[in-house]
Every structure is written in C-alpha cells, then in structure tokens.
Amino acid sequence: MADSEKKDLYEILGIDKGADDETIKKAYRSMAKKYHPDLNPGDPTAEAKFKEVNDAYSILSDPQKKAAYDQYGYSAFDGSMGAGGGGAGFGGFTDFGDLGDIFGSFFGGFSGFGGQQRRNGPRRGDDIGISVTVEFREAAAGVKKDVSYSRVCSCEACGGSGSKDGRSEKCSACRGTGRRTVVQKLGGMSFQSTATCDACGGTGKIIKNPCDKCRGSGLYRKTEKLTVSIPAGIDDGNRMVVSGKGNGGVNGGESGDLIVEVRVKKDQVFMRDGTTLLCDVPITISDAVLGADIEVPTLEGPRSYKIPEGTQSGTRFTLRGFGLPGVRSQRKGDLVFTVVVEIPKGLNSKQKSIMKDFAAACGEGNYEKRSRFRNIFKR
Numbered sequence: 001m002a003d004s005e006k007k008d009l010y011e012i013l014g015i016d017k018g019a020d021d022e023t024i025k026k027a028y029r030s031m032a033k034k035y036h037p038d039l040n041p042g043d044p045t046a047e048a049k050f051k052e053v054n055d056a057y058s059i060l061s062d063p064q065k066k067a068a069y070d071q072y073g074y075s076a077f078d079g080s081m082g083a084g085g086g087g088a089g090f091g092g093f094t095d096f097g098d099l100g101d102i103f104g105s106f107f108g109g110f111s112g113f114g115g116q117q118r119r120n121g122p123r124r125g126d127d128i129g130i131s132v133t134v135e136f137r138e139a140a141a142g143v144k145k146d147v148s149y150s151r152v153c154s155c156e157a158c159g160g161s162g163s164k165d166g167r168s169e170k171c172s173a174c175r176g177t178g179r180r181t182v183v184q185k186l187g188g189m190s191f192q193s194t195a196t197c198d199a200c201g202g203t204g205k206i207i208k209n210p211c212d213k214c215r216g217s218g219l220y221r222k223t224e225k226l227t228v229s230i231p232a233g234i235d236d237g238n239r240m241v242v243s244g245k246g247n248g249g250v251n252g253g254e255s256g257d258l259i260v261e262v263r264v265k266k267d268q269v270f271m272r273d274g275t276t277l278l279c280d281v282p283i284t285i286s287d288a289v290l291g292a293d294i295e296v297p298t299l300e301g302p303r304s305y306k307i308p309e310g311t312q313s314g315t316r317f318t319l320r321g322f323g324l325p326g327v328r329s330q331r332k333g334d335l336v337f338t339v340v341v342e343i344p345k346g347l348n349s350k351q352k353s354i355m356k357d358f359a360a361a362c363g364e365g366n367y368e369k370r371s372r373f374r375n376i377f378k379r
C-alpha cells in the first residue's frame with residue numbers, strides 16, 4: 001500500500017480540504033520544487049516525497065478524481081471501485097501542463113509533446129536572484145563588491161551526462177521519450193494521462209554506471225564566489241544581470257543568469273531624486289538677514305556658496321553638475337540644497353535684550369509677509 005493511501009492527500013500538500021484550484025496548484029508547485037530529484041540527488045526520502053506529492057496532486061487537480069476522493073477517500077482508486085492495477089490507482093501521474101510549469105521554474109523552460117522541447121532535451125538553467133547592500137556614497141561613485149551564493153552546476157567530472165564512463169542506454173520503458181501514457185478506469189470511465197517515466201526519471205535514458213560526484217544527476221551544488229562591478233549612480237532596487245552565472249543547464253542547455261538587486265542605504269545628509277541630489281543646510285538668523293558665504297556639502301567635498309541678504313528659511317539654491325551621474329550616460333545632475341534658518345535656544349539676558357532692541361528697531365516695515373498677512377486678517 002502506497003504512503004499516500006495511508007495519509008490525507010490534503011495534508012500531504014499542506015492545505016485545507018476546502019482549498020480552491022489555485023491554492024492546490026500553488027501548494028503543489030512549492031512542494032514539488034522542494035523535493036525535486038534534480039535538486040536532491042541521491043536522497044531517497046526526497047524522491048519518495050516527490051512521488052507522494054505528485055500522487056496527491058494528480059487526484060486533487062482533477063475535478064472528477066477529487067470528487068471521488070472527497071466522497072470515498074483513497075478507496076475510490078483501488079480495485080473495489082473499478083480502478084485497474086490492483087490499487088495502483090492514479091499514483092504518480094499528473095497533468096503534463098502543470099508538471100511543465102514546475103520544471104520550467106527550475107530550468108528556464110520545459111514543455112511537453114507536440115513538437116515542443118522534451119523533458120530529456122536541452123534545458124536552460126534557472127536564473128538566481130541575490131541582493132547586495134551598498135552605502136549611499138558607494139552607489140554614487142561606483143564600487144566593486146565580492147558576493148558568494150549557491151548554484152547548481154553541470155557536473156565537471158562527467159560533463160553533465162551523469163555517467164562515469166559517458167555511456168547510457170535508451171530507456172526501454174518509455175522508448176527514450178521520458179514520458180509514458182497511462183489509462184486508468186474509474187466508475188466505468190477511462191482516463192488517459194501522460195506521466196514522467198518512473199524507470200528513467202524522465203530522462204529517456206538509463207545510466208548503468210553513475211558518476212560518483214553527481215550520483216547520476218549530471219548536476220551538483222557549489223558555492224560560487226565572484227566580484228560584481230556596481231556602476232556609479234545606481235539607485236536602490238536597480239537590478240544587474242551577470243550572464244551565465246545562474247544554475248547550470250541540463251542535457252547541454254545553457255546556464256541561467258545571476259540577477260543582482262542592489263539595496264542602497266540611506267545617507268545622513270543626502271537624498272536623491274533621479275540624478276538630482278538633495279540636502280538641507282542650516283543657517284543662522286544673521287546669515288539669513290545679512291547674507292553670507294555658507295559651506296554646502298557635496299559628494300566631492302564642501303563648497304562655498306554666497307546667499308543674499310534677506311534669505312528666507314526654505315529657499316532652495318542649485319549647484320549645477322554636483323548631483324549624481326546617470327548609470328548609462330554618466331552625465332551628472334544638479335545638487336539642490338534648501339536653507340533652513342535655525343532659531344537659537346537658551347538665550348541669556350543680554351542676548352534677549354539685544355533681540356528685543358532689534359525687533360523694536362525693525363518695526364513692521366521689515367516684515368513684508370507678516371504685514372500682508374495682518375492686513376488680510378483684519379478685513
């Protein structure tokens with residue numbers, strides 16, 4: 001008796017009995033990826049779980065089979081309910097389109113019969129995504145970062161063939177196609193489906209002398225180390241593609257790509273808007289009233305800038321060409337800084353007296369906005 005006969009098929013996929021088709025499909029994809037033999041070479045437990053998950057999905061994804069299971073349990077698929085094969089039922093058979101989606105997510109594209117790429121044909125390796133965190137000023141200037149990640153590679157010992165001596169035989173069970181057609185009966189109705197050949201695992205060939213390094217899978221997992229050049233001006237969330245550094249292809253297929261997402265830390269002084277660099281510059285009351293040469297921070301060091309007398313808090317000024325470079329053009333944007341008048345705190349009696357004299361000397365005539373506001377308010 002198969003394990004799936006003893007267990008709840010919904011439990012195998014980790015879902016509730018009332019789950020809809022999309023939930024069932026999503027759960028199956030997640031479990032199939034986790035236990036797929038190509039990513040768990042030589043692991044009998046993973047192989048058994050993979051078959052069990054396929055068995056559960058083959059029933060729950062089919063409305064008629066699902067209805068029969070919900071009513072009668074797994075007994076609907078043994079000999080007592082008309083299923084041929086002495087209880088073999090539909091175990092291990094799954095819809096070809098969904099299985100194609102699963103393998104496609106691993107190897108960058110798998111499709112079925114009808115002139116399309118076969119399971120045992122060349123398949124491109126899956127892309128791998130990683131993230132790299134850089135400082136704001138590193139992103140502005142460009143930087144090189146060393147990265148380390150795990151990838152599945154074509155086995156160098158056997159050239160990806162899976163065979164120690166490079167030889168293999170055509171699978172007699174599926175005649176080298178990697179697929180088998182199975183007819184099952186349920187309640188007087190016949191169902192025909194295609195499934196991965198269990199004799200060869202869908203490769204279409206039998207390896208008599210498997211490679212010691214990859215245990216016949218043609219693939220092995222390794223830690224890859226490389227240096228990534230991050231261009232000047234890159235923004236948070238931008239992605240870079242390193243060709244051929246993803247997972248290795250299968251059966252002679254090309255390797256996938258490494259997708260590097262760049263995360264840029266916030267800076268204590270600067271913000272950005274495209275290639276425009278933004279910052280606030282605090283100034284004193286006397287600087288604002290009398291005008292002054294103030295020091296403005298830039299990525300290239302401080303720069304002197306003369307603000308005019310009577311400068312209001314919140315006024316923006318621009319330094320041309322002191323912004324960030326464009327990733328493609330490397331043409332620099334501008335630096336836009338906003339002056340913020342800082343009001344002094346903790347004045348002593350002498351300072352307060354001076355401020356009172358200053359206010360009295362100014363009167364209303366020196367406060368244009370204040371005077372205009374009061375006139376509007378009195379109407």
